[in-house]
Amino acid sequence: MLSKKYKFARPDIETIPWNSREVCIGDRFGNRIVFFENLQK
Secondary structure: OOOOOOOOOOOOEEEEOOOEEEEEEEOOOOOEEEEEEEOOO
C-alpha cells in the first residue's frame, strides 16, 4: 500500500511521548480515525 502515493491516506506508526503508539488515518474531508496501543506495563 505504501508504494502508491495517496495524498491523504498515508498512515504511519508514531510513538507518542506519553508511552503509546498511534496510527492516524485521515481523508480529504478532514475526518480521521486513530488506533492506539498503550505501551505501559
